Amino acid sequence: MKLVKNAAGRFVPTRINKRDEIPYKGIGKFRPKGNKAKPPIRTCIDYPTDGNKLVSSLEEALKKAGLKDGMTISTHHHLRNGDVLTNQLFDTIKKMGIKNIRWFPSASFPCHQHLIQYLEDGTIHHIEGSMNGPLGKFTTDGKMKGIGVLRSHGGRYQSIQDGEVHIDIAVIAAPTADPFGNATGDQGKSACGLLGFALGDSEYADRVIVVTDNLVPFPCIPWQIQGNNVDFVVQTDSLGDSSKIVSGTTEVTKSPDRLLIAEYVAQFFEDAGILKDGFSFQAGAGGTNLAFALFLKEKMKAKNIKARFIRGGSTKYLVEMLEEGLTDYILDGQTFDLEGVRSMHENANHVNTSPFTSYNYHGKGNFASILDVVVLGATEVDLNFNANVVTHSDGYLLHGIGGWQNCLFSKCTILAIPSFRDRIPVIVDEVTTLCGPGELVDVIVTERGIAINPKRKDLIEAVKNTKLPIKTIKEIYNEVNEICGGIPSKPKVNKNKVVAVVKWVDGTILDSVFQKV
Amino acid sequence: MQKSFAGQKGPKVRSDCYIEIEETNSGGIKIDLKSKVDVMYGSSIKSMLLEMCKYFKIKNANILCEDSGALPFTISARFESAIKRLHPEITDEFLLPMNKNNLYSTVKDKLRRSRLYLPGNEPKFYPNAGLHSPDGIILDLEDSVSPTEKDSAQFLVRNALRSINFYGAERMVRINQLPKGLDDLKFVIPHNVNLILIPKCESTNEVLETVEIVNELKSKNKISNEIIFMPIIESALGVEKAFEIATASENICALAVGLEDYTADIGTQRTAEGTESFYARSQIINAAKAAKIQAIDTVFSDINDMEGLRKSVLEAKQLGFEGKGCIHPRQIKVINEAFLPEKNEIDKAKKIVIAFDDAKSKGLGVVSLGSKMIDAPIVKRAEKTIKLAVENSLLDKNWKSNEIS
Numbered sequence: 001m002k003l004v005k006n007a008a009g010r011f012v013p014t015r016i017n018k019r020d021e022i023p024y025k026g027i028g029k030f031r032p033k034g035n036k037a038k039p040p041i042r043t044c045i046d047y048p049t050d051g052n053k054l055v056s057s058l059e060e061a062l063k064k065a066g067l068k069d070g071m072t073i074s075t076h077h078h079l080r081n082g083d084v085l086t087n088q089l090f091d092t093i094k095k096m097g098i099k100n101i102r103w104f105p106s107a108s109f110p111c112h113q114h115l116i117q118y119l120e121d122g123t124i125h126h127i128e129g130s131m132n133g134p135l136g137k138f139t140t141d142g143k144m145k146g147i148g149v150l151r152s153h154g155g156r157y158q159s160i161q162d163g164e165v166h167i168d169i170a171v172i173a174a175p176t177a178d179p180f181g182n183a184t185g186d187q188g189k190s191a192c193g194l195l196g197f198a199l200g201d202s203e204y205a206d207r208v209i210v211v212t213d214n215l216v217p218f219p220c221i222p223w224q225i226q227g228n229n230v231d232f233v234v235q236t237d238s239l240g241d242s243s244k245i246v247s248g249t250t251e252v253t254k255s256p257d258r259l260l261i262a263e264y265v266a267q268f269f270e271d272a273g274i275l276k277d278g279f280s281f282q283a284g285a286g287g288t289n290l291a292f293a294l295f296l297k298e299k300m301k302a303k304n305i306k307a308r309f310i311r312g313g314s315t316k317y318l319v320e321m322l323e324e325g326l327t328d329y330i331l332d333g334q335t336f337d338l339e340g341v342r343s344m345h346e347n348a349n350h351v352n353t354s355p356f357t358s359y360n361y362h363g364k365g366n367f368a369s370i371l372d373v374v375v376l377g378a379t380e381v382d383l384n385f386n387a388n389v390v391t392h393s394d395g396y397l398l399h400g401i402g403g404w405q406n407c408l409f410s411k412c413t414i415l416a417i418p419s420f421r422d423r424i425p426v427i428v429d430e431v432t433t434l435c436g437p438g439e440l441v442d443v444i445v446t447e448r449g450i451a452i453n454p455k456r457k458d459l460i461e462a463v464k465n466t467k468l469p470i471k472t473i474k475e476i477y478n479e480v481n482e483i484c485g486g487i488p489s490k491p492k493v494n495k496n497k498v499v500a501v502v503k504w505v506d507g508t509i510l511d512s513v514f515q516k517v
Numbered sequence: 518m519q520k521s522f523a524g525q526k527g528p529k530v531r532s533d534c535y536i537e538i539e540e541t542n543s544g545g546i547k548i549d550l551k552s553k554v555d556v557m558y559g560s561s562i563k564s565m566l567l568e569m570c571k572y573f574k575i576k577n578a579n580i581l582c583e584d585s586g587a588l589p590f591t592i593s594a595r596f597e598s599a600i601k602r603l604h605p606e607i608t609d610e611f612l613l614p615m616n617k618n619n620l621y622s623t624v625k626d627k628l629r630r631s632r633l634y635l636p637g638n639e640p641k642f643y644p645n646a647g648l649h650s651p652d653g654i655i656l657d658l659e660d661s662v663s664p665t666e667k668d669s670a671q672f673l674v675r676n677a678l679r680s681i682n683f684y685g686a687e688r689m690v691r692i693n694q695l696p697k698g699l700d701d702l703k704f705v706i707p708h709n710v711n712l713i714l715i716p717k718c719e720s721t722n723e724v725l726e727t728v729e730i731v732n733e734l735k736s737k738n739k740i741s742n743e744i745i746f747m748p749i750i751e752s753a754l755g756v757e758k759a760f761e762i763a764t765a766s767e768n769i770c771a772l773a774v775g776l777e778d779y780t781a782d783i784g785t786q787r788t789a790e791g792t793e794s795f796y797a798r799s800q801i802i803n804a805a806k807a808a809k810i811q812a813i814d815t816v817f818s819d820i821n822d823m824e825g826l827r828k829s830v831l832e833a834k835q836l837g838f839e840g841k842g843c844i845h846p847r848q849i850k851v852i853n854e855a856f857l858p859e860k861n862e863i864d865k866a867k868k869i870v871i872a873f874d875d876a877k878s879k880g881l882g883v884v885s886l887g888s889k890m891i892d893a894p895i896v897k898r899a900e901k902t903i904k905l906a907v908e909n910s911l912l913d914k915n916w917k918s919n920e921i922s
Binding site (some may be wrong): 256257259260393394395420421422423424447448467483484485486488489490491492 | 559
């Protein structure tokens with residue numbers, strides 16, 4: 001396989017799954033050409049006059065949608081690790097004798113381990129989306145027939161919009177829907193909040209199938225997915241395990257070390273001058289991020305500061321901030337707990353968004369760059385502030401990119417990470433897989449200290465005379481290697497066998513994942 | 518074949534390892550390593566195990582190591598423990614290099630607001646403990662270690678004292694109740710321990726026996742650093758003997774109180790109000806002050822109740838305690854802040870220091886403030902209050918010039 005060195009110095013293939021690809025050219029260096037993809041024009045003449053698009057089964061829907069060998073099928077991760085539908089979908093495809101499917105999920109979870117049998121027997125040719133847990137190991141061991149493609153949430157939307165990925169059939173799990181195909185995620189026994197990840201699919205796919213376990217008479221309000229884009233509706237008993245779709249509650253970390261990191265992050269906001277009336281921020285739903293939000297909330301109350309908006313995954317902690325008047329809006333990209341679901345349903349200022357709204361890099365402006373600050377995690381960060389989120393230092397694919405890459409464009413990007421995990425250093429000399437170029441990473445916050453990217457002289461100046469433990473990233477790196485007993489060895493990989501590639505937000509190829517030996 | 522093991526394994530184990538060794542008659546050293554960090558450190562783990570076999574003259578053995586991300590100090594301690602369970606007659610010790618950050622000493626009147634207890638057999642808590650800025654870290658060989666693991670904990674604590682950076686926290690070890698605790702001393706004295714806690718102390722004998730062994734070990738190992746002691750009073754008899762204990766050695770820096778055992782001893786239960794222990798706490802404080810040493814309060818058990826902790830500390834401070842035990846790092850900040858001087862204390866200290874400076878500059882031998890005489894201990898305490906206030910941003914370091922102008 002032919003590999004070239006891209007602008008980030010990483011070796012990447014130029015031809016992937018029989019398609020020519022462009023190596024990463026640098027931040028802002030690649031300008032797309034051409035037009036957006038155009039889905040086929042449809043006419044209501046071909047659809048039931050009474051609006052009833054119900055068909056008897058998923059199999060019938062797939063047949064009517066014209067499923068054939070080699071097609072691209074898309075699914076979405078609103079049901080997270082409680083997703084049963086996707087497994088049923090591929091059981092059905094297998095039964096129908098269809099092969100060589102490109103599976104195009106917005107994310108995969110350990111519950112999709114069930115699909116390994118179909119990756120082995122040729123029902124699924126390869127995955128473009130994410131390869132989490134067992135699927136990641138399968139891929140890294142070189143067992144997938146095609147090359148996996150990892151994209152951010154925004155990158156996924158961009159690929160659909162630009163025609164890089166053509167979706168033949170989109171299968172959308174809908175916690176509530178009507179026979180016309182209007183669908184929403186904020187109601188029903190499988191309520192998950194919003195269905196934003198499926199928006200692009202519903203607009204661009206040749207055929208769209210909505211599957212629901214809560215069919216209501218027309219109209220399903222609100223309609224996060226518009227029935228006018230839907231071809232078929234299937235009713236099912238259960239979309240999946242609701243206890244794994246959203247949590248009853250999300251939990252703040254109890255780890256004192258993670259709490260220390262969270263405290264440093266909140267203090268950094270204050271000392272760096274980010275914390276002021278009308279500011280905006282994004283944080284995820286991991287335990288450290290929740291803790292950071294709590295510390296931040298205390299500071300906001302103490303200083304009588306209000307945010308204009310908070311974006312990202314919603315949890316009860318953000319909902320409390322909205323309801324206590326600490327922010328004007330929550331711009332919700334993914335709903336993580338039942339309080340998030342309730343708030344979105346009840347509060348007009350809890351706004352649901354989609355990857356088009358918030359993450360699409362090939363659009364007229366970039367939501368992400370409007371944000372004052374974002375707090376993210378990483379599996380590795382290297383001495384040049386390059387960061388990794390998809391592999392660990394043993395070389396195995398373990399996580400998806402999510403919205404992580406898209407968030408890097410904020411005015412201040414903070415990675416809140418432990419300096420090591422058990423005996424695995426998180427600050428390394430070179431990342432195993434590059435997901436985020438170091439130019440976009442501004443601050444690393446660990447329990448051992450805070451490193452600011454040297455290019456951010458403004459931040460360095462702002463926190464110069466504070467009590468924050470500011471260090472160089474090299475100092476933290478040296479300290480961690482001393483604790484862990486030396487610089488860790490690199491995983492042995494077959495540099496001639498690319499098993500997956502990491503896309504940048506503009507569709508170019510940022511890095512390769514090689515087969516582990 | 519003879520076989521032994523040490524350490525921990527299982528899905529919930531982090532930063533530790535389980536090592537099994539079976540000595541054989543032939544076949545050399547065979548290592549079966551199952552490690553989550555095999556890619557990164559597998560070679561270095563095997564090298565260490567082989568080096569230790571050579572050191573202890575083990576030529577033929579099957580070794581199983583199930584590693585959950587243990588650091589070198591842990592792997593070394595576990596393997597040594599497994600070997601010596603097989604061969605108790607071995608007296609040689611496999612010592613890792615002393616971390617150069619660990620070569621600091623202590624003084625009797627050091628600030629001791631917060632002392633963080635770390636279970637002696639749980640290595641995962643060690644590497645980051647000092648980052649939370651406790652005044653002291655207690656590696657516990659006593660109640661937090663199950664009886665069957667006492668030997669394992671000794672190696673782990675020894676290795677931690679050498680390898681782990683505690684970032685300036687006073688390096689403390691709680692030994693076992695005597696006489697067993699005397700056996701612990703040889704695992705800690707040679708490795709720059711600063712302070713020994715003597716648990717369940719009821720008489721001067723415990724202090725004197727401990728001091729004697731410590732002095733022998735200091736002499737044998739040519740240690741010049743001061744090693745100081747903190748007896749823990751945990752019984753009715755201990756309370757009665759508190760002053761005798763406090764004055765049993767000039768190297769006693771503080772008396773600590775342990776209220777769990779005390780309440781059990783007097784046949785009652787601990788309450789939030791602490792009525793049942795008020796007498797004991799007061800007696801211990803009085804004894805400590807009479808002996809001119811610190812009094813240190815017991816731990817606060819509910820790690821989720823930070824407001825309760827704060828109240829408890831303020832009450833302890835009001836009674837005369839100068840520090841408190843911690844069982845969770847998040848308690849440190851609350852305790853440290855609650856023991857900081859309050860505004861009126863700082864103001865009073867400033868007046869004392871200014872009056873003293875003024876008197877000195879006038880060549881006067883007697884200093885007064887209002888209607889009260891100021892003597893040397895009062896000035897010293899005021900200076901400590903000032904220092905603490907400056908270090909914690911409660912007072913500008915140029916406060917004197919600000920005050921005078």
